[in-house]
Amino acid sequence: MHSQNLRLWVVAMLLWLPVLAFAAADLEINTPAISSLKMAMQSRHSQLASHYASGAVGLTRDGLVALRDAALVPLAQRQAVGSLVAAENQDRKALYREIARANGHPEWEEEIHSTFAQRWVQKAAPGWWYQNHGGAWVKK
Amino acid sequence: MRFLALWRGYVLCILCLLPIFAQAGQITLSIDDIVAPTFHVKTISAKLDGAGFSHFEARIGELSWRDQTWRNVRLSCSKTRLDNGAIRCDQGELGLTEKLPVRFAYQPQAKVLDLSVNFSRDEIWRVRAKWGNPGWNVRVEADNGQVRRLVGFLPHNSVKPTAGTWNGSIGIDGGQIGMANVVADVKLKELAFADASGLHAGEKIGGAVKLDISRGKAGWQWRGDVDWQTGEAFWQPLYFPQGGQHFSGQGSLEGDMLRVSQGSLRVAGVGEAQLSGGWKMAGGGLADFDLKAAGLDLDGLYRLLLKPFLEKTAFAKLQAKGRGDLAWRYRDGATTDFDLTLRAAELVDEEGRFALRGVDARVPWSNVAQREAEIRFTGGEVLHLALGETRVPLTMQGWRFTAPGFSVPLLDGRLNLDGFAASRSAGGWQWNFSGGLAPVSMERFSAALGLPPMHGTLSGIIPAVDYAGGNLKVNGALLFRIFDGTVVVKDLSLSEPFGRTPHLSANLDMRNLDLDLLTRTFSFGNMQGRIDIGVDGLEMSNWHPVKFDASVASSPGSYPRKISQGAVQNISSLGGAGAAAAIQRSFLRFFEQFGYERIGLSCALRNGVCLMDGVEPAPHGYVIVQGGGIPAISVIGYNRQVGWDDLLERLKRITQKNVKPVIQ
Structure with missing residues (x-):
C-alpha cells in the first residue's frame, strides 16, 4: 500500500514537471x-488604443487581437485598422516565439500565448473587450 | 432571383382575392390562408359595403415575407368608386408599420391592379399587376424609394441596405410555369449597405443598374450593366474610396452556376479587363474564369487590389509605377495559365530595402508546358547597394523556375549567380543558388551602407545557398577578400530572414587582415601588422549579436609591427577604467610609434556581457599588447567583464569621435 502511494506520488510529480518547468519561464527576459x-508594439499601441476603447478591436483568448466589430470604425479606416490588427498579431506571435526561444524552450510558445492572454486582460482598461475562456466577447 | 420569386408570390396572393360573395349591401371576399416556403398570409378578410359599395376594407392578420412579419395589415378606402367595372380609390389608407396614403384601382375584367403608395411627399411607390392569359406581369416603380424597405426581401446573411433611395422600374413577366422575364432599370442615390460584421459595407453610393433576365431552355439568360459612379465601399480586405467602376456583361444561370459569358470591368485608376467565368452560388466559389487586361496602371493595381493581399510579405509597402498586361486562365479552382507583361515598371520598397527601376518583363506561365520568361531592369538597389542593368532569363516548368546563370552589376563589381532554381510546394517557396562576387571597391561599399570609408576590395565565392521552410542555409563556406586578407564564413544559417525577428548563426574566420587598412578605416589610431579574427558560435537575433566567442590575435609570420600613441590609448580605454598603458607616461612623450611582439584580445559574449581575456595573464589582469623591439610598449587590461552595450559605446566614441590621446 505504501509503495503504491509512493508510485502515485511519483507519477503525479512527473505529470507536474512540465508545469513546474514552465512556471520557471522568465517572461521578462530581454x-x-x-x-x-x-x-514596435508600443508605438503601434497609440493607433490601436482608441479602437480598443470603442470595442472595434478586442483581445482574444490566445493572446492576440481581433477586429471584433468593424462597423464601429469609419468606413475609410476599416482597411487600415485591419492592417494594424494583422501587424500587431504578427508582432505578438513573434514576441511569444522569441520569449520561448530566449528561455531555451521553444516548445513553451503555446503556454506563453495563453499566459500573455491573461496578462493583457489584466492590463486592459475598463470598457475594453476580451474573449473569455469560452470564446465569448466580454466587456471589462 | 429570390426577389423575383417573391413578386410571383404577390401575384398569387392577388389571384386569391378573386372569389367574391355578395350579400345585401355588402360584398365579402373569401380568402384562404396562403402559405408558401418564402411567405405566408393568414386571417384574410375583405369587404365592400356602404352606400354604393363606397367603403372598402381588407385586413390581413399576419403577412410574413422571409424574415419580415407585419401584423394587422389594413387597406381601407371610404370613397371607393365603381367605375366601368373597376373598383377605384383615390384616398385610401394602408396600415402597415405606419398609416400610409394609397391609391388603387382594380379592374376585374382586365385583371389589372394598380396600387400607389405615398410614403412621403417625395417618396412614391407604384405597383401594377396584371394577370390572366397568356400570363402575368408586375411592374414596380419608385420615385425616391427608400432602399431599406427592401431589407425583408433579401437573404438573411447578405449585406443589407441601410440608407439611400432608388428611382426607376422593375418589371417581372411570368406565365403558368412561373417567372419568365425580369427587367430592371434603376438609379441609386446615397446608397449605404453593410453586413452584420461590418466587413462588407458601402456608403454614399450613387450609380445605375440595368438588368434583363429571361428564362431560356436550359436555365436563365442575363444581361446587365452596373455603373458605380460615386461613394466608397469596403469589401474585406479591399477598399474602394470612390466610384468610377463599371461592369457590363451577359451570361446565364443554370442550377447554382452563375456564368459570365462575356464581361467588361473597368476599375477607376487601374484599367479595364475583359472577363468570363463561372461562380458556384451554393458556397462552391469560383469554378473557372478567363481574364484579359491591357495597359493596367500598376500604381492603382497595387494600391487598390494587390497590397491588401501582400501584407505579410516583403512587398507590403511598395511604390509601383508603370503599365502591365495580364491574361489569366483559371480552371477547377486553380490557375492553369497566366501571361504577365510589365512595361517601364518601377517597384520601390517604402522601407528602403530594395528597388527595381525600368523593369520590362514577360512571364508567360503554364502549369503543364515549359515556358521561357525574361525579366529586365535598368537599375535598382538592394539594402542601398546599387544594382546595374540586368537581364534574368527564366525557364518555367509549372511552379519550378530555373535560370542558367546571370550577372547583376553591384556597385562597381558584379554579383554572378549560377544555377538559380526556385520552386513552390505545399510548404511554401524554396530556392537555391550559387555564385560569386567580382571585386567591389570597399570605398563604394562602405559609403552605400553608411559605414566609415573603407579601403580595398570585396570579392568572394558564394557556395550553395538554400532557402526552404523559412530558413536560409549556406552549404560550404563563403569566402571574401577584405582588408587584404580573407574572410571565411562557415555554417551560416538564417531563420525567418524576411520575418519580424531574423536569427542568424555562423562561424567566422578572418585571416591576415592588414591592420594599417583596418585602423585607418575606423580612425582607431594607426597600427601596422597583421591580425587574425575568429568569431565562433556567433548567434544574432534581429541583427544584434547575443552570443559568440571572439578572439583577435596577431597573425603568424614576419611583418612590421608598429602601434601609435592613439591606438595605445584607445586599446587601453576598451578595457575600461581599470586598464592602463603599462609604461611610464613620460616615455610616450618622445615617440609617435612603438614596437610590439603580439596583440591578443578575446571576448566571450554571454547574456549581454563580454568576458575578456588577452595574450597571456598579467598581475591582476591580462596582456592585450605585448611589447617588443625598441621602443616597446605593453598594454594590460584589468576589466574581465564589460557590458556588451558599454563596449559598443566605447568603440563608437573612439571610432566616430576620433578621440586623440592626451599625453602628459
Whole structure:
C-alpha cells in the first residue's frame, strides 16, 4: 500500500514537471529581438488604443487581437485598422516565439500565448473587450 | 432571383382575392390562408359595403415575407368608386408599420391592379399587376424609394441596405410555369449597405443598374450593366474610396452556376479587363474564369487590389509605377495559365530595402508546358547597394523556375549567380543558388551602407545557398577578400530572414587582415601588422549579436609591427577604467610609434556581457599588447567583464569621435 502511494506520488510529480518547468519561464527576459518587438508594439499601441476603447478591436483568448466589430470604425479606416490588427498579431506571435526561444524552450510558445492572454486582460482598461475562456466577447 | 420569386408570390396572393360573395349591401371576399416556403398570409378578410359599395376594407392578420412579419395589415378606402367595372380609390389608407396614403384601382375584367403608395411627399411607390392569359406581369416603380424597405426581401446573411433611395422600374413577366422575364432599370442615390460584421459595407453610393433576365431552355439568360459612379465601399480586405467602376456583361444561370459569358470591368485608376467565368452560388466559389487586361496602371493595381493581399510579405509597402498586361486562365479552382507583361515598371520598397527601376518583363506561365520568361531592369538597389542593368532569363516548368546563370552589376563589381532554381510546394517557396562576387571597391561599399570609408576590395565565392521552410542555409563556406586578407564564413544559417525577428548563426574566420587598412578605416589610431579574427558560435537575433566567442590575435609570420600613441590609448580605454598603458607616461612623450611582439584580445559574449581575456595573464589582469623591439610598449587590461552595450559605446566614441590621446 505504501509503495503504491509512493508510485502515485511519483507519477503525479512527473505529470507536474512540465508545469513546474514552465512556471520557471522568465517572461521578462530581454533580447534585442524582444526589445525591438516591444518597441514596435508600443508605438503601434497609440493607433490601436482608441479602437480598443470603442470595442472595434478586442483581445482574444490566445493572446492576440481581433477586429471584433468593424462597423464601429469609419468606413475609410476599416482597411487600415485591419492592417494594424494583422501587424500587431504578427508582432505578438513573434514576441511569444522569441520569449520561448530566449528561455531555451521553444516548445513553451503555446503556454506563453495563453499566459500573455491573461496578462493583457489584466492590463486592459475598463470598457475594453476580451474573449473569455469560452470564446465569448466580454466587456471589462 | 429570390426577389423575383417573391413578386410571383404577390401575384398569387392577388389571384386569391378573386372569389367574391355578395350579400345585401355588402360584398365579402373569401380568402384562404396562403402559405408558401418564402411567405405566408393568414386571417384574410375583405369587404365592400356602404352606400354604393363606397367603403372598402381588407385586413390581413399576419403577412410574413422571409424574415419580415407585419401584423394587422389594413387597406381601407371610404370613397371607393365603381367605375366601368373597376373598383377605384383615390384616398385610401394602408396600415402597415405606419398609416400610409394609397391609391388603387382594380379592374376585374382586365385583371389589372394598380396600387400607389405615398410614403412621403417625395417618396412614391407604384405597383401594377396584371394577370390572366397568356400570363402575368408586375411592374414596380419608385420615385425616391427608400432602399431599406427592401431589407425583408433579401437573404438573411447578405449585406443589407441601410440608407439611400432608388428611382426607376422593375418589371417581372411570368406565365403558368412561373417567372419568365425580369427587367430592371434603376438609379441609386446615397446608397449605404453593410453586413452584420461590418466587413462588407458601402456608403454614399450613387450609380445605375440595368438588368434583363429571361428564362431560356436550359436555365436563365442575363444581361446587365452596373455603373458605380460615386461613394466608397469596403469589401474585406479591399477598399474602394470612390466610384468610377463599371461592369457590363451577359451570361446565364443554370442550377447554382452563375456564368459570365462575356464581361467588361473597368476599375477607376487601374484599367479595364475583359472577363468570363463561372461562380458556384451554393458556397462552391469560383469554378473557372478567363481574364484579359491591357495597359493596367500598376500604381492603382497595387494600391487598390494587390497590397491588401501582400501584407505579410516583403512587398507590403511598395511604390509601383508603370503599365502591365495580364491574361489569366483559371480552371477547377486553380490557375492553369497566366501571361504577365510589365512595361517601364518601377517597384520601390517604402522601407528602403530594395528597388527595381525600368523593369520590362514577360512571364508567360503554364502549369503543364515549359515556358521561357525574361525579366529586365535598368537599375535598382538592394539594402542601398546599387544594382546595374540586368537581364534574368527564366525557364518555367509549372511552379519550378530555373535560370542558367546571370550577372547583376553591384556597385562597381558584379554579383554572378549560377544555377538559380526556385520552386513552390505545399510548404511554401524554396530556392537555391550559387555564385560569386567580382571585386567591389570597399570605398563604394562602405559609403552605400553608411559605414566609415573603407579601403580595398570585396570579392568572394558564394557556395550553395538554400532557402526552404523559412530558413536560409549556406552549404560550404563563403569566402571574401577584405582588408587584404580573407574572410571565411562557415555554417551560416538564417531563420525567418524576411520575418519580424531574423536569427542568424555562423562561424567566422578572418585571416591576415592588414591592420594599417583596418585602423585607418575606423580612425582607431594607426597600427601596422597583421591580425587574425575568429568569431565562433556567433548567434544574432534581429541583427544584434547575443552570443559568440571572439578572439583577435596577431597573425603568424614576419611583418612590421608598429602601434601609435592613439591606438595605445584607445586599446587601453576598451578595457575600461581599470586598464592602463603599462609604461611610464613620460616615455610616450618622445615617440609617435612603438614596437610590439603580439596583440591578443578575446571576448566571450554571454547574456549581454563580454568576458575578456588577452595574450597571456598579467598581475591582476591580462596582456592585450605585448611589447617588443625598441621602443616597446605593453598594454594590460584589468576589466574581465564589460557590458556588451558599454563596449559598443566605447568603440563608437573612439571610432566616430576620433578621440586623440592626451599625453602628459
